[in-house]
Amino acid sequence: MEASTAVAPPPQRVCPNCARISYAAGPRCPYCTARFSSGRRVSPGMLAAAVAVVLVGVLVMFFIAGRILEHRVDDRIEEVNKDFDASLNRFREDVKKELDARIPATGAGTVPTPTPLPTDTPTPTTDTTPSPTATPSPTTTAEASPTETPTTEIRP
Ligand SMILES: [Zn+2]
Numbered sequence: 001m002e003a004s005t006a007v008a009p010p011p012q013r014v015c016p017n018c019a020r021i022s023y024a025a026g027p028r029c030p031y032c033t034a035r036f037s038s039g040r041r042v043s044p045g046m047l048a049a050a051v052a053v054v055l056v057g058v059l060v061m062f063f064i065a066g067r068i069l070e071h072r073v074d075d076r077i078e079e080v081n082k083d084f085d086a087s088l089n090r091f092r093e094d095v096k097k098e099l100d101a102r103i104p105a106t107g108a109g110t111v112p113t114p115t116p117l118p119t120d121t122p123t124p125t126t127d128t129t130p131s132p133t134a135t136p137s138p139t140t141t142a143e144a145s146p147t148e149t150p151t152t153e154i155r156p
Helices: 044-102
Strands: none
Touching: none
């Protein structure tokens, strides 16, 4: 059995009280006997609090961004609706003007009668599509029995 020769070196630490480097592995400084980790350790409660603060910040950012986006979308929808209404009104007025301009031109209030369309279009009624009903279905029922025993008996 071989003993492990690679021993980890002692930690190099700086005392927070006397600022001297010590290589002692103990919890206290060998020079002034002050504790190394005195109040500098992060407790799980602090960690959870930090995570909660970050999460709340991110949520607030998302909320604000959502509000801004919603306002923008609302503004855009309102703008589009206004544009659509304006164009619709313009179209209506154009149609009205066109009708007002067209009615007196064709006579004194006579509605132009539409020309009757020819309705009797000859429809070909020749049913010459042959319906093939006799579909030849090959019914091959030839069963090949490969195990055919020879019937020739050989008698001594
Ligand atoms: Zn010290």
